[in-house]
Amino acid sequence: MDAILSALKAIxxxxxxxxxxxxxQGDLTVSELVHILGQSQPRVSRHLKLLCEAGLLxxxxxxxxxxxRLSAEPHNASMVEKLVNVIPYDDxxxxxxxxxxxxxxxxxxxxxxxxxxxxxxSWGEIRALHVDxxxxxxxxxxxxxxxxxxxxxxxxxxxxxxxxLFSPYIKQGWGVxxxxxxxxxxxxxxxxxxxxxxxxxxxxxxxxPFSADxxxxxxxxxxxxxxxxxxxxxxxxxxxxxxxxxxxxxDFAPHEEETLRTQYQHHRLGFSDEEVSRICRDxxxxxxxxxxxxxxxxxxxxxxxEK
Numbered sequence: 001m002d003a004i005l006s007a008l009k010a011i012x013x014x015x016x017x018x019x020x021x022x023x024x025q026g027d028l029t030v031s032e033l034v035h036i037l038g039q040s041q042p043r044v045s046r047h048l049k050l051l052c053e054a055g056l057l058x059x060x061x062x063x064x065x066x067x068x069r070l071s072a073e074p075h076n077a078s079m080v081e082k083l084v085n086v087i088p089y090d091d092x093x094x095x096x097x098x099x100x101x102x103x104x105x106x107x108x109x110x111x112x113x114x115x116x117x118x119x120x121x122s123w124g125e126i127r128a129l130h131v132d133x134x135x136x137x138x139x140x141x142x143x144x145x146x147x148x149x150x151x152x153x154x155x156x157x158x159x160x161x162x163x164x165l166f167s168p169y170i171k172q173g174w175g176v177x178x179x180x181x182x183x184x185x186x187x188x189x190x191x192x193x194x195x196x197x198x199x200x201x202x203x204x205x206x207x208x209p210f211s212a213d214x215x216x217x218x219x220x221x222x223x224x225x226x227x228x229x230x231x232x233x234x235x236x237x238x239x240x241x242x243x244x245x246x247x248x249x250x251d252f253a254p255h256e257e258e259t260l261r262t263q264y265q266h267h268r269l270g271f272s273d274e275e276v277s278r279i280c281r282d283x284x285x286x287x288x289x290x291x292x293x294x295x296x297x298x299x300x301x302x303x304x305x306e307k
Contacts, residue, residue: 003055004079010054011083014093015039016047020070021094022101023057024084026191027067027199036100056080060201065180069199072172109188126264129257130295136250136302137165140219143289143304144248146170150216153240155205155233156223160186163198170217174210176203205233213242221250225260225268231279238283241307247285249276253292253299273301280305 011017015037022028022036034044048068051057055076060067070080088094127133146169154162157175159182167173177183177200186200203209205223218237224230237247252270260266277287285305293300 006054007056007079007083010050010056016051017087018094018097019047019051020056020084021087021089022097023068023070025101027069027187029065029067032104036097036104105191108184111184130298130300131293136293136300139291139293139302140248140250143291143302144217152217153215154219155208155237156220157186157200158182160189160200162219162221163195164189164193167195167198173198175200176208178202178204206236208236208240210240212239214240216242216245219248224251225266228267234279235283238285238307243307245307247305249303251301253301255298257297276303
């Protein structure tokens, strides 16, 4: 009862209802909300603080930025959904807010596109060395059976492509990445695709910002070759996996393309089946499926491990 009364009290104010209506459309920073609402930063921050304390919003820190989104905590999600659904979205004030939100999203998308275009050449050069991404994604979907009730974590999410891929088949998806630029692209893609069940936040693969036993599926897609501590990253994935949960790793088989190390900062030139199986075993995981997709000159390997 106390939680319900606290939530009703928090949302029972015009600006805070407007904030909830906006955050229902995706993650927003304080400065973006200040721009949309036309109010001072201290005032907006005060409203956000009250909504977070009531369990209606959660704060996601990303460097010097802090994003706010609807709470996804299990004990709050149902109540949040009910409250958001009764907001009058045809109200003149909220309609104007949503129009300004559209402008903010357009600006985000433009910045993300500019970053993507700047780096597209190098990404394209790497993709030319292995099988088509669509073939890899199709193989991954075939190896992972989903029922629509699973919660997914994509470690090193980059542009958020795996969130796009799995969004129709999961209950909730989270992507973590250290790069703010990559997260900007991922957010733009989530908004463009209207992937309401997916979100991203800044996080280190060695210290994933989630509790143990939180996810049914964890993916590490073309990330391990950038790290010199693959066992630590896999250990973190195992920590947040629930019992019987699955880890899907996609990376290169051993190769001798030194240019990937010298020009593209790859720390590791691929992984053998034996190495991945050993690391997974040491982390309490059992590799159940392995699939190799040969290319020229790189072979992409998919490993599925179960906790």
